[in-house]
Amino acid sequence: MRISLSKEIMKAEGKDQMLSSVVPASKEKSGNLDLLRGAKEKSMVKPMKEAKPIEECACPVVEARNFSFYYGSKMGIKDITMKIQPCAVTAIIGPSGCGKSTFLRSINRINDLIPNIRVEGEMFVNNQDIYVKQINLVNLRQQVGMVFQKPNPFPKSIFDNVAYGSKLQGIRKRGDLQEIVEESLKAAALWDEVKDDLRKSALSLSGGQQQRLCIARALATKPSVLLMDEPCSALDPISTGKIEDLIDNLKKDYTIVIVTHNMQQAARVSDQTAFFCLGELIEYDSTTTIFERPNKKQTEDYVTGRFG
Amino acid sequence: MQQIEKHSLTDKLQDTSSGTRPGPASGVSRGTLGAFLTHIRRIRRVVSERTIVCLIYICGVSAVIFVFGIFFFVFREGAPFLEHGFKAKEFFLSPDWYPTSATNKRYGILAQLVGTGSVTLVAMLVAVPFSLGTGIFIAEFCGKKTREIMKILVELLAAIPSVVWGFIGLMVMNPLIIKLTGAPIGLNVLNAGIIVGLMSVPIIVTIAEDAIRAVPDTYIEAAEALGATRWQLVRKVILPAAKSGLLAAVLLGVGRAVGETMAVLMCTGHSINIPFDAKVPFFHVLESVRTLTATIAAEMGEAPRLEANADGTYPTEALHYQALFVIGIVLFAITFVINITADMIVKGIRRKK
Ligand SMILES: Nc1ncnc2c1ncn2[C@@H]1O[C@H](COP(=O)(O)OP(=O)(O)OP(=O)(O)O)[C@@H](O)[C@H]1O
Numbered sequence: 301m302r303i304s305l306s307k308e309i310m311k312a313e314g315k316d317q318m319l320s321s322v323v324p325a326s327k328e329k330s331g332n333l334d335l336l337r338g339a340k341e342k343s344m345v346k347p348m349k350e351a352k353p354i355e356e357c358a359c360p361v362v363e364a365r366n367f368s369f370y371y372g373s374k375m376g377i378k379d380i381t382m383k384i385q386p387c388a389v390t391a392i393i394g395p396s397g398c399g400k401s402t403f404l405r406s407i408n409r410i411n412d413l414i415p416n417i418r419v420e421g422e423m424f425v426n427n428q429d430i431y432v433k434q435i436n437l438v439n440l441r442q443q444v445g446m447v448f449q450k451p452n453p454f455p456k457s458i459f460d461n462v463a464y465g466s467k468l469q470g471i472r473k474r475g476d477l478q479e480i481v482e483e484s485l486k487a488a489a490l491w492d493e494v495k496d497d498l499r500k501s502a503l504s505l506s507g508g509q510q511q512r513l514c515i516a517r518a519l520a521t522k523p524s525v526l527l528m529d530e531p532c533s534a535l536d537p538i539s540t541g542k543i544e545d546l547i548d549n550l551k552k553d554y555t556i557v558i559v560t561h562n563m564q565q566a567a568r569v570s571d572q573t574a575f576f577c578l579g580e581l582i583e584y585d586s587t588t589t590i591f592e593r594p595n596k597k598q599t600e601d602y603v604t605g606r607f608g
Numbered sequence: 609m610q611q612i613e614k615h616s617l618t619d620k621l622q623d624t625s626s627g628t629r630p631g632p633a634s635g636v637s638r639g640t641l642g643a644f645l646t647h648i649r650r651i652r653r654v655v656s657e658r659t660i661v662c663l664i665y666i667c668g669v670s671a672v673i674f675v676f677g678i679f680f681f682v683f684r685e686g687a688p689f690l691e692h693g694f695k696a697k698e699f700f701l702s703p704d705w706y707p708t709s710a711t712n713k714r715y716g717i718l719a720q721l722v723g724t725g726s727v728t729l730v731a732m733l734v735a736v737p738f739s740l741g742t743g744i745f746i747a748e749f750c751g752k753k754t755r756e757i758m759k760i761l762v763e764l765l766a767a768i769p770s771v772v773w774g775f776i777g778l779m780v781m782n783p784l785i786i787k788l789t790g791a792p793i794g795l796n797v798l799n800a801g802i803i804v805g806l807m808s809v810p811i812i813v814t815i816a817e818d819a820i821r822a823v824p825d826t827y828i829e830a831a832e833a834l835g836a837t838r839w840q841l842v843r844k845v846i847l848p849a850a851k852s853g854l855l856a857a858v859l860l861g862v863g864r865a866v867g868e869t870m871a872v873l874m875c876t877g878h879s880i881n882i883p884f885d886a887k888v889p890f891f892h893v894l895e896s897v898r899t900l901t902a903t904i905a906a907e908m909g910e911a912p913r914l915e916a917n918a919d920g921t922y923p924t925e926a927l928h929y930q931a932l933f934v935i936g937i938v939l940f941a942i943t944f945v946i947n948i949t950a951d952m953i954v955k956g957i958r959r960k961k
């Protein structure tokens with residue numbers, strides 16, 4: 301529901317009379333109508349926007365408090381404290397090896413797969429410290445979806461890929477699955493390209509299509525936080541453009557954290573930007589501030605390309 | 609010092625080469641001492657490289673030669689039987705194995721074929737679930753320490769000599785089976801199946817674990833990120849992705865079970881018998897059998913290897929020895945088919961991907 305709604309609104313963007321006809325059609329999330337309208341108005345003053353106040357959004361808050369992450373004895377990130385705005389796009393930038401992926405992957409605990417890791421401090425999702433023992437990782441990951449740097453579809457059909465998460469959650473009815481797949485593929489702007497052949501192997505898609513498929517797969521489980529680790533690094537400008545549009549549409553309903561090496565991309569899609577260096581959070585502010593008048597010399601050097 | 613070394617080297621090179629290569633004279637005539645040295649070094653490198661390539665080639669070829677050599681030897685010993693006493697229908701479809709009968713020698717290996725098959729079947733029923741479970745546990749579910757300990761234990765299992773397994777079957781399983789099932793004798797298909805099953809566990813576990821660990825991390829990450837539980841991860845991602853490797857593991861286990869000799873000789877009861885009939889439950893695991901391998905092992909010592917008569921025919925006593933070799937050929941063929949099948953299945957799966 302949430303996905304199709306956002307899609308509708310996105311289409312209606314710039315046509316106010318249409319918006320009013322679309323919004324009441326959604327019953328499920330009526331509590332969010334104001335928020336959505338707010339988001340829409342905000343997006344009029346693109347490209348640089350200030351973050352919305354937290355209360356406006358139903359998405360959970362992601363917050364790190366003095367969070368450190370170690371690979372064995374090797375430090376990955378150190379003492380990160382940051383609060384990620386809900387229903388907004390937060391970009392993480394920084395030189396290679398500075399711990400961007402480490403931070404991102406700490407938010408859904410996918411780093412748990414690596415042996416000998418250790419964390420200090422706290423990471424909150426929805427006011428719940430996710431590194432306490434009794435946390436249910438399955439629930440966490442249903443709430444916090446992830447798109448990886450390299451497209452990683454399963455060697456299955458397009459349909460099965462998108463339906464994968466829902467099947468894991470125990471949705472079996474063919475009709476339900478079909479609905480979810482269509483919704484998700486539409487939200488990921490892939491539907492028109494694949495709708496005629498959902499049985500085709502996902503591996504036969506192009507890289508850009510595969511990446512959008514992975515986004516659709518992540519959306520299908522209806523998370524509220526979406527983590528994206530350099531989602532466009534392997535893509536051509538057209539696919540990148542599509543994914544950026546997609547991110548822009550999705551942020552009304554999702555809290556999005558995106559790691560990117562592309563400054564323009566960060567400036568284009570994000571509301572907030574965090575600059576990491578050597579495992580530390582150097583500066584975290586609105587994207588406008590970071591790119592136009594950063595407070596730290598280091599940040600300025602990096603965003604202007606003078607970083608050594 | 610250098611001079612001497614250089615000279616001796618040159619001499620050696622001259623000795624070994626047969627004149628096709630330009631001699632040192634031409635090297636010197638080309639100019640300085642430095643150029644000459646470089647020349648020699650280059651030749652040395654080429655020679656040593658050729659030697660290594662040659663060695664590798666010999667190793668590769670000798671593996672093929674050994675296989676063919678073994679096949680040739682087995683075939684040669686069995687060939688006279690194939691020529692004179694062999695009737696395919698009788699050989700494969702008759703359970704009458706009387707190679708030493710004074711009046712009516714008969715060579716039917718149906719009972720042994722069925723014996724090998726039934727022991728292998730039971731062995732796999734025991735080994736496959738057990739090994740795959742262990743493999744999955746070692747590869748995915750346990751910590752690093754447990755994994756190391758488990759691997760050592762599994763390897764220990766592989767290190768037990770087959771005659772010791774036979775002892776276990778004889779001294780432990782035998783009374784146990786009699787006590788638990790009330791069977792008159794504990795040396796039977798069940799006993800041998802369990803023992804051979806345990807014997808094939810290490811090989812299946814090791815290869816299954818490798819196959820499971822070879823599943824790309826990206827699949828595992830993707831599934832975990834979608835909220836898969838540990839068990840869903842195994843069932844829906846790891847097992848399908850490792851399918852071909854797991855199949856290869858199982859087939860190697862089958863090969864192991866088919867080829868096992870000493871332990872089955874001691875545990876099957878070694879009696880010519882087909883443990884199947886029309887009565888429920890059709891497959892009687894509490895009956896004794898005899899396998900192909902055990903037949904060879906037990907009878908080879910008593911079967912005389914006799915030379916051909918002057919007219920090229922063989923005395924009838926010679927057929928026993930030769931028939932045993934034909935059994936060897938059959939075993940060879942069975943393992944060959946198993947391997948080819950495994951290969952084709954693995955390749956087929958790969959192509960489909
Ligand atoms: N699995 C791992 N084991 C050990 N060290 C790791 C592991 N993954 C990352 N690291 C280390 O942690 C540090 C941060 O890595 P991370 O992957 O978070 O960097 P990054 O900012 O994402 O870099 P990039 O932009 O190149 O992706 C690096 O120094 C890296 O060497």
Ligand SMILES: [Mg+2]
Binds near residue numbers: 400
């Ligand atoms: Mg990274």
